[in-house]
Amino acid sequence: MIEFWYEFASTYSYPAAMRVERLAEAAGVRVEWRPFLLGPLFHAQQGLTDSPFNAFPVKGRYMWRDMERVCAEEGLPLNHPSQFPRNGLLAARVAIAGLDDGWTPDFSRKVYEANFVADQDISDPGVLAPLIAEAGGAPDEALEAAQSEPVKARLKDHVSLAKARGVFGSPSFITADGELFWGNDRLEQALAWALHHAKATA
């Protein structure tokens, strides 16, 4: 088992979301999708009120160039969004609402494509509704659930849990024995760890 912790505004989480199921399946490892919010962690841990890629332009320039290379290597389309970072709160709540019905992975991939390929505003319920439907969910129901106290509380729990586990960026992967791996480029190592070190508890 591997937990995939992801924030919808996060750039490197896009290629991670697109490839995590494929690589995990090939390795025989189950994936638990864990949508969370990175903003509260950035603020609490580093005093940031914006993406570090905006706060530190030299890192932002590198990241966008590196994303081009990473996506080209993976055969994934990429269009620099006209707004960055986009607010992923509503999408994260919808993703939480879909967890028990199983459409969260499909929905999440579609949200990343909306943000980083179609350049759509993922904080807009009108953008999310068709993505929910395509993923197999009921849009009206899911968007209503996203505003309910239990779903809001569950997302807050995810954020608290991420913080408690030492997460500070997205994507992050955590194996059954609590080992943390940060970054799309650590997915392979995380899966190898899950196979070789955490098998007993998987």
Next chain:
Amino acid sequence: MIEFWYEFASTYSYPAAMRVERLAEAAGVRVEWRPFLLGPLFHAQQGLTDSPFNAFPVKGRYMWRDMERVCAEEGLPLNHPSQFPRNGLLAARVAIAGLDDGWTPDFSRKVYEANFVADQDISDPGVLAPLIAEAGGAPDEALEAAQSEPVKARLKDHVSLAKARGVFGSPSFITADGELFWGNDRLEQALAWALHHAKATA
């Protein structure tokens, strides 16, 4: 050709320094060693006056754990230094002084081992002297050269050049066509880039 930009205080630069020649040779790519100082860049670009791994403990905890995994994978010993980061200024000047005589790569690897394996103070000339000798240099001469204006100026030039090229971390790799790769885990991609994209200018 690939430029290897490195700061002696940088943790991930240790495994990079130990493997860059081996991988580059296997790929048929020449390595240019480029010692520089990261402190001035951290300060100018991110307002930092300490390592981000100290300024943000959650990132520091992750980095040390990740370094254990990276070094274990590479078969490299690692001992958490009793002081971090250590001041790499003198070692960087010595490394500059050795560039024309060709002992800089060997000396640099020994400095990383002194810092991250033997837990020695790499700002101490008495620590560096035997490392210079082992690498094939003349210690007294090299330590005197390290305090000379031309060597000081050349190190400053390296720092300015790194900044101008968009470097913000160590290790960084730059190919002949100016493509920047950041991090020990990008060495393979940088070499592939050097082979496939920059061959004409290599």
